[in-house]
Amino acid sequence: MGIRKLLSQSFFKSFLVLAGGNLIAQLIQVISYPFVTRFFTPTDFGIKALFTTILILATTFSTGKYEEAIPIPNSDEEAIHIVGLSALLSVLVAICLGIFFLLFGNYFFQNYEGYNNWVYVFGIPIGVFSVGLINTFSQWHIRKKDFQIMSKVKVIQSSAKASFELYGGWMGFSGLILICGVLIGMGSGFFTYLKYFLKQVQNLGIQLKQSFSKAQLISTLYRFINFPKFAIASGLIDRLNVHLPILFFTLFSTMEVLGHYSIVVLLVAIPNVIFIESILKIFHSELSNKLNFEKHQIMDLFFKNAFIVTGICLIIIFCFFLFGKIFLLFAFGNQWGLAGELLPYYSITLLGAGWFYISLYVFTLLEKQKLFLYYNFGKLLFLILGFYFCWHLEFSSSSVVKTYSIGLVILSFLQLGGAFLQLRLLVSKA
Secondary structure, three states, rough: OOHHHHOHHHHHHHHHHHHHHHHHHHHHHHHHHHHHHHHHHHHHHHHHHHHHHHHHHHOOOOOHHHHHHHOOOOHHHHHHHHHHHHHHHHHHHHHHHHHHHHHHHHHHOOOOOOOOOOHHHHHHHHHHHHHHHHHHHHHHHHOOOOOHHHHHHHHHHHHHHHHHHHHHHHOOOOOHHHHHHHHHHHHHHHHHHHHHHHHHHHHHHHHHHHHOHHHHHHHHHHHHHHHHHHHHHHHHHHHHHHHHHHHHHHHHHHHHHHHHHHHHHHHHHHHHHHHHHHHHHHHOOOOHHHHOHHHHHHHHHHHHHHHHHHHHHHHHHHHHHOOOOOOOOOOHHHHHHHHHHHHHOOOHHHHHHHHHEEEEHHHHHOHHHHHHHHHHHHHHHHHHHHHHHHHHHOOOHHHHHHHHHHHHHHHHHHHHHHHHHHHHHHHHHH
């Protein structure tokens, strides 16, 4: 496979657009981190991490996962029906979660350090609605290959979040300002996407009122019923897989340790968003197109992206092992020593994340959500078993992260193999 074929002009151009926006967005965060980590304590970051985890788990079912079907239809009008259904479900779920935390929030979470029920009563619904619509509009722009808009949204979100956190820290506000920063960033992303979406719909000459009619929404709901039927459970299990360490440290350790771990997650997310996420969004867009029109090229596309993602991940992991701890202590200060120890080992999860998302996009676009659910459930059981042994053997936080990272990579590789088998079966039948 020649390098010219590997890096086709359209692929490379799309990658540069996405990676460029993600790079600027992450640079804004990197520049702000040395100040924010001095304004706030590891415990403050632990409280933020717990809120963010609950928010992420809640957003799993906020849209019914219907937004993942947006790239599939041949017509834009049918795709807009899915956008409308996802938006309606986001509103309903946000309202239900607000009522839940108002009535039962203190009962479930009052024993956790730093818990403020009113922050959750208002913050979780706002966050769930914003993330649900951001994910929906993101899938729409993947469908339209509007990677420039996606990059612009990333920069706006990062700028709003970092500015708010820096201002709050400089003014001496409490650690809750970190949670507010998360919500400010999400809100800015939602309104930016909404503006561009409405403009594109107008240019297409599609009437939103007709597309969002009751009859169209009901028809769309049943047409793509497999997405909520299987993808919600699969998505929830996937997010539990990713956030098991946070839940483990919340239950069996302190908010301070959780804060150190959350900083490590943020740092590893930087190259993940700049490189891996950019490549895989392009892969998602190209795969959906080839499934509709060019099935004979699917295997080449799969191997190309698996090869690129694996190579980039290995280079990044190597850099984290060589320079990660030194950089972290220099940039953030000596109070983050534990984070410096965790960083190299957690970086291994980059490889697992890359393989996982390739397999996720394959199973989703092939509408094999039920099979992917089985893969994810087995993965969750093995990871929980690993955490049980970590707790039983009283592993240190560093050993817990090592065990989790290695297990995640192995299990994600098995999922990648399953995706390969599904694509090979599809091509053989074509």
